[in-house]
Each structure stands twice: as C-alpha cells, then as structure tokens.
Amino acid sequence: MARDRRGGSPPPTAVSTDLTRRARIRDAGLRLFSERGTEGATVRDIARAASVSPGLVRHHFGSKEGLRAACDAFVLERGTEIKERALFQGELDQPELLLMHRYLARSMVEGSGAAASMFDRLVQATQLWLERHAPSETPDPRGRAALLIAMELGALVMREVLSRALGSDTLSPEGSLRVARAKLELYSQPLLSADAAARARAAMDALGERLDAAAAGEGRPATGAGDPGG
Amino acid sequence: MARDRRGGSPPPTAVSTDLTRRARIRDAGLRLFSERGTEGATVRDIARAASVSPGLVRHHFGSKEGLRAACDAFVLERGTEIKERALFQGELDQPELLLMHRYLARSMVEGSGAAASMFDRLVQATQLWLERHAPSETPDPRGRAALLIAMELGALVMREVLSRALGSDTLSPEGSLRVARAKLELYSQPLLSADAAARARAAMDALGERLDAAAAGEGRPATGAGDPGG
DNA sequence: TAGGAAGCTATACGCTCGTATCGTAGGCTC
DNA sequence: GAGCCTACGATACGAGCGTATAGCTTCCTA
Known part of the structure; x- marks a missing residue:
C-alpha cells in the first residue's frame, strides 16, 4: 500500500488526491459500502467515486467481494489503531473514526464475516472498560458488554431516523453534542x-x-x- | 382486506393457509423485507414464498414499492394494536410482535418513509414511559427517549452478530432471557x-x-x- | 535495448432484477 | 346468458448488475 505511480492512460499527473488509485478505490468502497450497504453500492459507482474505471476495481481486488474483504481488513487493522489514538490521546473528532464506525455498523447489520470478529473485539474492550469503570456483580459480564456495544452501534445505524426525530443531523456538531448529552443522561x-x-x-x-x-x-x-417503552 | 375468493387458474380449493392471496403476499413481503431488506428481497422470491406468481404481486400492489408501502401501512396500523395488547395484557411472546419489531428495525436502517413516523410514535410513547417511570430533570427529555429507542432497536438489528458473540440465538428462549437480564442490568x-x-x-x-x-x-x-467503550 | 510485468481502460457477456403485456378463468349484474 | 370486472399465470423486455477479456501504456530488468 506504499506510494506507487505507474503507467495508465492519464499521464502521470496528480489526480484530485495524492493517493494511489488502489487506495482511492478502497476509500471509495469504504464510504459507499457504509452509506448504501454491500448490495446498494455498485462496482461502477465505487469506480466513479474513485475517478477510475470499473475494470480497475477488479484488477486490484479481484471481485466486489474481494474489495469488501479488503475494506474489512483495513478497518480491522487501522480501525483499532485509530480508536486507540482517539481513546487515549483524546483525538475524538476525527472524521476517519466516524467513517470506521459507520462502516462497522453497516457490516454488522448485514452480517459480514469480519464484522463478527470486530464485534467480538469491541465486546472484549467494552467488558474491560466496564470492569474498570462500572463494576458490577453481574453473573454475565460478557452479555452486558455485548448488549451495550450492540446498542451503541444501533444508535449509529439509526442515524437517519434519529436525526429526523431530533430535528438536527446527528453528525453535525450540535446534533452530536445533543446525542452525547442524552447518552450521558442515560448512562448516569x-x-x-x-x-x-x-x-x-x-x-x-x-x-x-x-x-x-x-x-x-x-x-x-x-x-x-x-x-x-420499546 | 376482507375475505374474498374468486376466479383464477387453481380451482377454488383452500391453498396451504386460509388467507387471501393478497394477504399471503403481504405477509411474505413483511417477512422477506425484514429478513433481507428492501433490495435483498426480490419480487420473485416474495411471490414464491406466497406460492403465487410474480405477476400477482404487481396486480395487487402495483409495484414492489407499492407492496413495501402496504407493508408499512400494515405495520403502522396493526403494529400499535399488537403492541398495546402486548404491553397492557402481558402477551409478550407473540411471534407476530417480533416480526413487527424486526420489520421496523430494518425499515429504520434503510430509512423508509413510514419508518420515520413510526419512530416518532415510539419516541413519544417512550418519553411518556420515561416521565412516569424514570423521571429526570433532563433539559432534553425527547432526546433521551429518542436515543433510548434507537439503541433498543439497534440491539434488534444487530441480532445476528449479537447472537454469534453470545453463543446463543437472541431469538431463542434462552438467548432472549439472557439479553433481557443484561438489559435489566444496564438499566438498573x-x-x-x-x-x-x-x-x-x-x-x-x-x-x-x-x-x-x-x-x-x-x-x-x-x-x-x-x-x-464503544 | 528488447521483453515481460504491472496499471489501467474499453467493451462485451450473461444473469437477474422490476416491470409491462397478454391471455384466461370465474363471479356479478342486468 | 351476454357483458364486464376482477383474480391470476405465462411470457417477454429493458436496465443494471458483476464479471470476463483484450489491448494499450509505462516502468523494471537483464
């Protein structure tokens, strides 16, 4: 995934971003998959979003499923890194982190393979967090953590209706602050x-x-x- | 939606269930839409599930979107009725209620039109419930209720990964009991x-x-x- | 400097989707 | 019992999908 720039029809000028075309395709896949789901995002759309021919997607990733797997792997690898940076260095307002969350949430709704392992990882991290910050003599600490994570991700997945019901976009500064306050309320x-x-x-x-x-x-x-209520 | 039985190729014998073909299509749509989403469920599959020709789907509902709208309307109408029966008469273990929930959750992930209004309705009911049973001087009671509902539905949407992580199906008696206990833990x-x-x-x-x-x-x-943790 | 490997596009194939159309069978009304 | 409306199936069409393939360009290597 290092920098490389070789052949191809367009002369070697910088194209919109300085990313490899391969990386651009992966990023576009990440975004479109999380916005429209695996079925909703077509190879052609992803290619267009990356300013690239559909054939190149196949060339680099073999198939749509291959691209999907690459996205999964990327999130699995970079995701934890980014999250740790966010948690331990307070860099919370990274749009990249949000993208990862949305991608994961979508994946879990659709039941992707890597999503399951990522979910397990999240559950384990949450379980540790809970044991440290909210100890309880529950007989099922893992169940508690799993349910909490599922619900957290749920709020992300439901972003559209939730935004509509609140009257302000959950992703905007005002909206996310409102959600954060409500979450604090619920948790405290x-x-x-x-x-x-x-x-x-x-x-x-x-x-x-x-x-x-x-x-x-x-x-x-x-x-x-x-x-x-529910 | 009353009982009717007229012409058609198969002689007027009872076919598998005593429902109108129209109702059978609607039920199959309800089930397949909530299992696979709007895109994932094809008209042909729905027709096959209802033991009916694809053409009949179009005949009765005009289009796939029309069927979708009819399902929305049905859930909006019967759903509240069923839910009230469940809440006030304690009939909680209705598979019908579960289907409605799953349909709604899917709809909200996909952002269907009727889903939004149903969400609003749920938020309002939850807000009332909260004011009565868990009063708080929060400045944003609606936000609290909306977030809670979104998270509740999230746990339903994440059913697949959640089940996998817990090691037992969330919909089975054992699994749902475990989830209920964890929820109780979180809420108490x-x-x-x-x-x-x-x-x-x-x-x-x-x-x-x-x-x-x-x-x-x-x-x-x-x-x-x-x-x-999340 | 020849030749293969890699990046990339263009084009086409086969499939499945939603939908449109046509034909038929039975019940209702007059 | 003629005419019509409704329920229903069979078939076909066009669009969009994932994918395959061929060919061009540029770089790397010997």
Whole structure:
C-alpha cells in the first residue's frame, strides 16, 4: 500500500488526491459500502467515486467481494489503531473514526464475516472498560458488554431516523453534542428503580426456572420480557 | 382486506393457509423485507414464498414499492394494536410482535418513509414511559427517549452478530432471557459514577459554549465526546 | 535495448432484477 | 346468458448488475 505511480492512460499527473488509485478505490468502497450497504453500492459507482474505471476495481481486488474483504481488513487493522489514538490521546473528532464506525455498523447489520470478529473485539474492550469503570456483580459480564456495544452501534445505524426525530443531523456538531448529552443522561442514572429492578429480576428468575424445567421435559417455550417503552 | 375468493387458474380449493392471496403476499413481503431488506428481497422470491406468481404481486400492489408501502401501512396500523395488547395484557411472546419489531428495525436502517413516523410514535410513547417511570430533570427529555429507542432497536438489528458473540440465538428462549437480564442490568445501575458524569457534563457544557460562540462568528466545528467503550 | 510485468481502460457477456403485456378463468349484474 | 370486472399465470423486455477479456501504456530488468 506504499506510494506507487505507474503507467495508465492519464499521464502521470496528480489526480484530485495524492493517493494511489488502489487506495482511492478502497476509500471509495469504504464510504459507499457504509452509506448504501454491500448490495446498494455498485462496482461502477465505487469506480466513479474513485475517478477510475470499473475494470480497475477488479484488477486490484479481484471481485466486489474481494474489495469488501479488503475494506474489512483495513478497518480491522487501522480501525483499532485509530480508536486507540482517539481513546487515549483524546483525538475524538476525527472524521476517519466516524467513517470506521459507520462502516462497522453497516457490516454488522448485514452480517459480514469480519464484522463478527470486530464485534467480538469491541465486546472484549467494552467488558474491560466496564470492569474498570462500572463494576458490577453481574453473573454475565460478557452479555452486558455485548448488549451495550450492540446498542451503541444501533444508535449509529439509526442515524437517519434519529436525526429526523431530533430535528438536527446527528453528525453535525450540535446534533452530536445533543446525542452525547442524552447518552450521558442515560448512562448516569438508572432507568429502573431498585424496586422495579428487583421485581423484574424475580420475574426473570421464575422464567429461567420454568425454562430449565422445560429443557428436561421438552415443554412449551417462552420468550423474554421486561423492556421499557420499546 | 376482507375475505374474498374468486376466479383464477387453481380451482377454488383452500391453498396451504386460509388467507387471501393478497394477504399471503403481504405477509411474505413483511417477512422477506425484514429478513433481507428492501433490495435483498426480490419480487420473485416474495411471490414464491406466497406460492403465487410474480405477476400477482404487481396486480395487487402495483409495484414492489407499492407492496413495501402496504407493508408499512400494515405495520403502522396493526403494529400499535399488537403492541398495546402486548404491553397492557402481558402477551409478550407473540411471534407476530417480533416480526413487527424486526420489520421496523430494518425499515429504520434503510430509512423508509413510514419508518420515520413510526419512530416518532415510539419516541413519544417512550418519553411518556420515561416521565412516569424514570423521571429526570433532563433539559432534553425527547432526546433521551429518542436515543433510548434507537439503541433498543439497534440491539434488534444487530441480532445476528449479537447472537454469534453470545453463543446463543437472541431469538431463542434462552438467548432472549439472557439479553433481557443484561438489559435489566444496564438499566438498573448507572454506568457512570456521579463523579465521572459531572466531569463529562462539564466538558460538554464547555463544548456547547464553544459551539455557541462559533455560531456567532463562523468558527471551527467540533464533534462530540464521552462514550464508554464503544 | 528488447521483453515481460504491472496499471489501467474499453467493451462485451450473461444473469437477474422490476416491470409491462397478454391471455384466461370465474363471479356479478342486468 | 351476454357483458364486464376482477383474480391470476405465462411470457417477454429493458436496465443494471458483476464479471470476463483484450489491448494499450509505462516502468523494471537483464
């Protein structure tokens, strides 16, 4: 992925950016995949966005799926690096980080292969964060972390409707500040009173026992309960 | 949408279910749209799932978009009814409710028109729920509710990766119980200490002031901060 | 300085999609 | 029972997709 500039019809002048054409294609793929999904983003569109012929996409990445895999790999590699920089050096307002997030969120909705491993990685990091900053004697720390990450990413995926409902773009400075404040609100005070929580816990324990009993005798199934409002 | 049964190639015998063919198409659309998205679900597949010719889809709904609109309308209408029944009569384990949820979540990811209005409706209901059960002197109750709903739906959309990470299907009795417990955990105890919350709040206030100042003089933008682990 | 390798475009093939059109069968109205 | 409306299937069409291939240009190497 180092700098290289060779042959081709257009004479070797700088073309819009100083990136390799290969890198330009990858970046365009990253952006269009996260905006429109794997199906929605066509090779031709990606090529156009990179100011390149569709054939070149195939030349460099073999196939659309190949480009997809390359994007996955890139996010997996650079993503963690960028995220660490953001977390530990406070460089939070990187548009690159946002792009990675959006790409990941899309991938996870669509169930891409690399998305799953990235999700696992995020869950593990979150679990560590939770153990350090929000300890709890929960019997299922991994479940707690996984659900939190899924919900976090959800807010990103729902960006469009969320923006509409709030009246301001979630990605704009004002909108993201508003979301950040709301998130702070949600994270700093419990939604359920100790009373309600205890009642819900009891109900779930009962359900769990019923489930265990059913497992032994192939009884009727039962689904979850107890979420506020949604 | 009443019962009707007229002409057609197959003699008037009962076909697989007792639903109108029109209703069968709508149901298949509901299912396939929520499983594969608007692009992923083809008219031919939907027709096959409904044991019907592709032409009949067009006949009844005009176009694929028409079918989509009909599904939206159905969810908008029946959805609230079902949800109310679920909430107020405790009938939580309806597979129909789950289908509606999944359809909605997909719609919102894809930004369908009706999804937006449904989202608004959900936000309003959640806001009421929050005011009653988790009062707070937040300056932005609507923002809090909207974010909560977006995150709730996110967990649904991320079902695939979430299931993979947890090791058990989120929709199975065991899996959904586990998710419900994790959710209870998250909702019943704050993730941020009063200390950390105060610090974050101060940082956001500072950011907000900087933003207001910039608004007057067209200064440089700045993006949000302060989310745990994600 | 000849020749192969790499970057790149242009063009075309085959497939699948949404949609349009036509033909047919049954029920309703007068 | 003639005429018409509605339900429905079969077939076809054009567009857009991913992909294959051929050919040109430039650089590297021997």
